[in-house]
Amino acid sequence: MTLEHTVAQAVTHWNEMTSQGQMSPQTYRAFRQLLERYARYSHNRGVTLLPEATASIAEDFVHAQGRTRHGRIGDSANATLHQRRAVLRSFYRALYDLGLSDADPTRGIRLPERTRTRVRPLDEDEAIVLRQAAEYVTRPSRHAAAAALALSGGHTGEIGHIRVRDLDEKAAAVWMHGSTRTDPRWCPLDPWSLRVLKARAAFVSRQQLRAEAVPDTRLAVSSAPAPDEQLQARACAALGDLIRRIGLSADPRVKPASLTAYAAVRLYDETRNVENVARRLGLRSLDRAADLIGLDWTTPAPEAGADDA
Template structure:
C-alpha cells in the first residue's frame, strides 16, 4: 500500500525518475547530484524525527527541514540563508510532485509552507528546481510548440523583446548556440544552448519548415511566435503570453515576483554562479549595465561584499 512506502524507497524511486530527466537533457547531472544529496539529507532528517514512511512526512517535518540550521564555509552551525530555505522547499515540492506522478502519494506537505520573498517587489530568477520543472513541462514530443521554443530561448538567455524575432536560421547547432539580435536595451550576441534547448529548437525549426505553406518565405519563419505579423510590441506581448502560460503550468502563476524575465534571469544567474563574475553574466544577457544585471539576477553585491558571502549567496548546506 502507498501508505506503507518507506521514505527511503520513495526517494530512490524519485531519483530514478529524475535520472530520466538527465537522459532527456531536462536536468544536468550536477543538479541531480545536488538535489539527490539534499533528498538523502531530508530522508535522514525525517527518520530521526519519527517519519520513516512517506506518509509520515507532514508539514511540520517538512518545515523543520526547510528551516534547519546548516554549516557555513568555516563549518560553523548557523541559520540557513533565505535562498537555501527556498531551494529546500522547491526541491521537496518537486520531489512530492514526482512521487504523485509515480502514484506513491497524493499529498504535498510543502503546499502551505510560506517563506519570505527572496526579492521585495522585484522580479526574481527561477531557482534550479523551477527551471527543471519548466523544461519538463515544455513537452514537445508530439508537436514542438512555440511555447517550448520560447522557454528554450529564455533559458538560453533571451529576453521577451528578442525571442519573438529568432528564426531557424539563427540556430547554430554545430556550435550549440543561438544568435540573439538584441533590442533597444540589449546587445546582439551568441548565447550557448544546452542539450535540451538545442533539441527543442531543432525540432521546432524542422516542424516549421515541414508545415509552412509554400507561399511562406523561409526568412519570415519565427520559432516562438505565429507567422502573422505585428509590431515589435505585439510580438513581444505574444512571447510574454507564451512564457506566462509555461510558468502557470508549473504552479508559479500566483507568485508576483515571477515574470517572464525570471526565466532569463535564471540563465544569467547560472552564468554568474559558475564564473563568479558579474561582467560575464552581463555579456551573456547582452546588458551594458553591471548594476542592472546584478539587480536582474538577484545579486546584492553591496550587501554581499559587506557580509563576505560567496557569489552564489548559498553558503550553507542545502
C-alpha cells in the first residue's frame, strides 16, 4: 500500500470528522497541509510504501528544521514540534480506524513539554480522540457535556453549575458562572460543543416532569442539590472517565484541567494574545494565564521556526 494512497484516505476520513464537528475546519486544513508535507518529505527520502515510513522517518520529520518568517533556517519552535507529532499520530490513528494499518511510528517520539505546570494541555490529536470517545454512546451523555464545557474554556469548579438556561444556542455561547478563583463570562462554542450541548439540553429537558424545572436543569452533572465541592468532584469524575477511555490516565500530568488548558493553548495559538486567554478562562491574573499556556514572560521569545520541513 502506497503512502500516497493512505494519506488520501486519512484526509478523506478527517474531512468526514470535520463534517461531524469532531475536528474544526481550521484544524482540518492545518492537518491536511502538514500531512501532505510529511508525504513529500518522505518521498524525498525514497519512501513510497507505507511500511517504509519508519519511526526514524517520522521522528526526523517532527524534529526537522524550518524556515522562520524572516526566511532563515533554524530549529523549529516547540509548539511546531508538537503540532507535527499530533498530525502524524492522528494520521496513524485514522489508518487504524479505517482498518488500513495498526502501526504507529510516532509512539516513541518524545518532546519537551509545552508547559512547566503540574497539568499539561491536551495535544490537538488527543482532543480529537476525546471528542470521539465522548460521543460513543447511545444517548447525549454528561461526559460529552462536561467535555464540551471544558474544551470551551470552563473550569471543573464551574462545569457542574451550568444549566439549560445558560446555553445560548443562537449565539453559540455558554454562560460560565465563575467561581472563587474565576470571573463569570460568556464562552463561545465551536460547532461540536454546540451540537453536544444542544443535544444534552434537549435530553435532560425531556426528563423533567415540570416545564418550569427545565431552565434550572444541570447539563453535565445531576440536578440533585449538592455543595460546590461535590459538583466539582462529579465534573472531574466525568472528565476522568474520558481520559481513561482514551488511554491517557497513565500520564500523571493529564488531568481534567488538561481540557481547559487545551482551550487556553488553542486560543493563544490563534490570537497570540495572553489577555484573550485570561478573558476566555475568567482568569484574574495574566501571569496565571501565561503559566497555563507555558508562556515565559521573563525572557524574550526566540524566533519560531516555520513548519515547512
